[in-house]
Amino acid sequence: MILLTGATGYVGRRLLRALAGRDVRCVARRPEAVEAGPGVEVVRGDVLDPAALASAMVGVTTAYYLVHSMADEGSFAERDRRAAATFGAAAKAAGVRRIVYLGGLGHEPGLSAHLSSRQEVGRVLAASGVPVVELRASIVIGAGSLPFELARRLVEKLTVMLTPRWVRTRAQPIAVDDVVAYLVEACDADLPQGGVFEIGGAERVSYGGLMREIARQKGLRRLMLRVPVLSPGLSARWLRLVAPREAHVGRSLIEGVRNETVVRDARALDVFRVRPLGLSEAVRRALAGTPPPAAPTTGPRAWIALLGLVLTCLVVGALGGLVTSAAIPTWYATLAKPTWTPPGWLFGPVWTALYVAMAVAAWRLWRRDGLVEERLPLALFALQLLLNGAWSWIFFGARAPCLALVEIVLLWLAVAAATVFTFPRDRVAGWLYVPYLAWVTFATALNAAICALAT
Numbered sequence: 001m002i003l004l005t006g007a008t009g010y011v012g013r014r015l016l017r018a019l020a021g022r023d024v025r026c027v028a029r030r031p032e033a034v035e036a037g038p039g040v041e042v043v044r045g046d047v048l049d050p051a052a053l054a055s056a057m058v059g060v061t062t063a064y065y066l067v068h069s070m071a072d073e074g075s076f077a078e079r080d081r082r083a084a085a086t087f088g089a090a091a092k093a094a095g096v097r098r099i100v101y102l103g104g105l106g107h108e109p110g111l112s113a114h115l116s117s118r119q120e121v122g123r124v125l126a127a128s129g130v131p132v133v134e135l136r137a138s139i140v141i142g143a144g145s146l147p148f149e150l151a152r153r154l155v156e157k158l159t160v161m162l163t164p165r166w167v168r169t170r171a172q173p174i175a176v177d178d179v180v181a182y183l184v185e186a187c188d189a190d191l192p193q194g195g196v197f198e199i200g201g202a203e204r205v206s207y208g209g210l211m212r213e214i215a216r217q218k219g220l221r222r223l224m225l226r227v228p229v230l231s232p233g234l235s236a237r238w239l240r241l242v243a244p245r246e247a248h249v250g251r252s253l254i255e256g257v258r259n260e261t262v263v264r265d266a267r268a269l270d271v272f273r274v275r276p277l278g279l280s281e282a283v284r285r286a287l288a289g290t291p292p293p294a295a296p297t298t299g300p301r302a303w304i305a306l307l308g309l310v311l312t313c314l315v316v317g318a319l320g321g322l323v324t325s326a327a328i329p330t331w332y333a334t335l336a337k338p339t340w341t342p343p344g345w346l347f348g349p350v351w352t353a354l355y356v357a358m359a360v361a362a363w364r365l366w367r368r369d370g371l372v373e374e375r376l377p378l379a380l381f382a383l384q385l386l387l388n389g390a391w392s393w394i395f396f397g398a399r400a401p402c403l404a405l406v407e408i409v410l411l412w413l414a415v416a417a418a419t420v421f422t423f424p425r426d427r428v429a430g431w432l433y434v435p436y437l438a439w440v441t442f443a444t445a446l447n448a449a450i451c452a453l454a455t
Helices: 010-018 050-056 076-094 113-126 146-157 176-188 207-218 232-242 247-257 279-289 300-334 344-373 375-397 401-422 427-454
Strands: 002-005 024-028 040-044 062-065 098-104 132-137 160-163 195-199 223-226
Touching: 002 010, 010 176, 024 050, 040 050, 050 076, 062 076, 062 176, 076 098, 076 113, 098 113, 098 176, 113 132, 132 176, 146 207, 146 232, 146 279, 176 195, 176 279, 207 223, 207 279, 232 375, 300 344, 300 375, 344 375, 344 427, 375 401, 401 427
Parallel strands: 002 024, 002 062, 024 040, 062 098, 098 132, 132 195, 160 223
Antiparallel strands: none
């Protein structure tokens, strides 16, 4: 009998399928979440519960330990330490012959807290007296793998990426299929004393190199700009803005990636039959297995949202019009203006069209991925709309062209940023911003000329 913990996790689910045909018992806090097939027994339990483990390990010869914490807060190291000690003691008492554990690559000194904890778990399991086969892996590449999905989302969402030092740290990414193959073979390998084995893909590459390979295979041009300093904490906050789905463990991942995770001891290639894939093939398989994006929001809710966004933009324009319409034939008419100034009647129709276009752009982002996932471009949309409305009151209401110039430069920056962050997500929405950006560019030049003539 094989005991499997972590059967609802990313690697555990795949390992359970690979063990099809064997007698497997899964221990899970939520048994209903286990994808159990024929010959699979599922029992409710927790690795911190000695009684539940003692019952689950009856008749078990090999136990897989695929449990670890990736929380950003709390004493995860202490929880993992206690869980490993409890599991090891239960395995020893039940006469389990082997524990197979998947840990993390990395070498002292300077290991991150999470990598250090992962390796400590292996030592705690081995201290139980049960032989432990510990496989230490680098970044796991596969559809649904958090490090891979984070890299993919960044590539898809950002045309220009600021890359701190940790993005350039060497790693040895390994395909999830190869990880599972190692785990399956570890069950039966002739290793009576166990041992620690470092496993990695066929190539060494940085996290930035992984992103470049994803971009290459997706046919995307991405510019990576190096920055000298960007702490894991700041990087994690940035990830929460641009990739919130995957960023809930952002800091943990970053702290692991900033350590070099390459294979220094290649004994695994002598002991196991697995021959790991290269980076290109691993990424190709991962991208092929990535599910298509969710269908956009449709129906009455979508049309109500569109109407709401259009009305919001038009209301902002109308509020600005309260001071603009009165000032154009009076104060504005007396201003010294350059010869290329457009007639006053043109501003109303142009701005109305631009307000509708920017509303549709924001709506397309919202209906594609939702407010949380698209928080950054939608926040930029809201910012530029606020600055847009404020400019009319400064220029026409306060009659301060030079102060308005400062404000419209900020508006231009906000519109440019919204355009840049929108294009990779939705090209149609990005193009809807282009006329607006062009008009604000023209308006900025006009505002600057009027300010110069007024001084």
